[in-house]
Amino acid sequence: MYDFKRRIYEVLEVSKFGDKSSHAYDQLMTAAIIVGLIPMMLKKETTYTYWIEILTSFIFLTDYIARVYTADYKMGYKSYRAYIAYLFTPLAIFDFLSILPVIYLFTPVSSMIGLLRLFRIFRALKLIRYSKTMIIIANVIRKVKSQLMAVLILIIVYIFVSAMLIFQLEPNLFNNFFDALYWATISITTIGYGDISPVTPIGRLITMCSALVGVAVIALPSGIITAAYMTEITKTKSKYEL
Amino acid sequence: MADNNKQLIDDSGMHSDTQEIASRRFVWICRFFCIVLAILGVAALYNGFM
Numbered sequence: 001m002y003d004f005k006r007r008i009y010e011v012l013e014v015s016k017f018g019d020k021s022s023h024a025y026d027q028l029m030t031a032a033i034i035v036g037l038i039p040m041m042l043k044k045e046t047t048y049t050y051w052i053e054i055l056t057s058f059i060f061l062t063d064y065i066a067r068v069y070t071a072d073y074k075m076g077y078k079s080y081r082a083y084i085a086y087l088f089t090p091l092a093i094f095d096f097l098s099i100l101p102v103i104y105l106f107t108p109v110s111s112m113i114g115l116l117r118l119f120r121i122f123r124a125l126k127l128i129r130y131s132k133t134m135i136i137i138a139n140v141i142r143k144v145k146s147q148l149m150a151v152l153i154l155i156i157v158y159i160f161v162s163a164m165l166i167f168q169l170e171p172n173l174f175n176n177f178f179d180a181l182y183w184a185t186i187s188i189t190t191i192g193y194g195d196i197s198p199v200t201p202i203g204r205l206i207t208m209c210s211a212l213v214g215v216a217v218i219a220l221p222s223g224i225i226t227a228a229y230m231t232e233i234t235k236t237k238s239k240y241e242l
Numbered sequence: 243m244a245d246n247n248k249q250l251i252d253d254s255g256m257h258s259d260t261q262e263i264a265s266r267r268f269v270w271i272c273r274f275f276c277i278v279l280a281i282l283g284v285a286a287l288y289n290g291f292m
Binding site for chain 1: 275278280282287
């Protein structure tokens with residue numbers, strides 16, 4: 001007997017060459033993701049945006065239910081644990097967060113429910129699934145996760161240290177420690193809005209150090225990702241050449 | 243004979259006319275929703291920016 005559930009799984013997954021149904025589904029999902037983001041670009045709600053919300057929410061909800069239904073195929077083992085494990089995978093979490101704005105359509109407007117509308121931005125992350133390049137980048141980031149985490153910790157520690165130093169040296173400049181953290185982040189990333197600027201020589205010295213360290217430290221993640229990406233591309237190329 | 247049994251092999255390897263028809267219908271439903279979404283998207287953008 002033909003396995004209907006397996007076929008649903010095949011359609012949901014990125015299409016293989018010649019699978020027209022799966023290819024059409026991928027196109028529909030891509031269209032729904034792109035069109036579903038349009039209401040976020042507009043200031044006011046119109047009839048069109050309302051219907052876009054209804055239609056895209058319905059598509060995403062159906063997609064989520066179908067993906068949970070076929071989770072055992074996705075996870076590779078038939079057990080109730082496959083369904084639970086699937087719910088906690090990154091893409092399943094993005095899927096869940098992207099369907100949360102549905103609540104906004106059916107409940108009275110309140111500030112908390114209104115915040116759920118911001119979760120529509122998670123729909124953009126669903127595109128990862130349908131792009132081969134995005135899959136490569138996601139794999140690359142997964143591989144260099146520990147290095148990136150080390151750099152992130154280094155940046156956070158440096159931001160905190162410089163914020164604490166400047167907060168102690170120039171207390172009149174900041175209302176609270178959060179302002180000092182904001183200043184440190186803006187300085188280390190070399191953005192430098194200039195809304196908070198030090199006036200004492202020692203404060204300016206710390207700013208100069210932050211800017212110089214920022215150039216070196218902020219460039220590190222891009223270097224790590226580029227190196228890993230090039231390795232991945234070379235691997236993919238050599239696989240096809242063999 | 244292979245020609246007489248009217249069995250078609252579709253993209254997933256399944257064998258039957260019913261499944262082939264269901265597959266075609268699914269493709270057309272997807273295309274229909276794609277077109278509806280595209281029209282709504284263009285209309286919303288036009289209405290929002292103009």
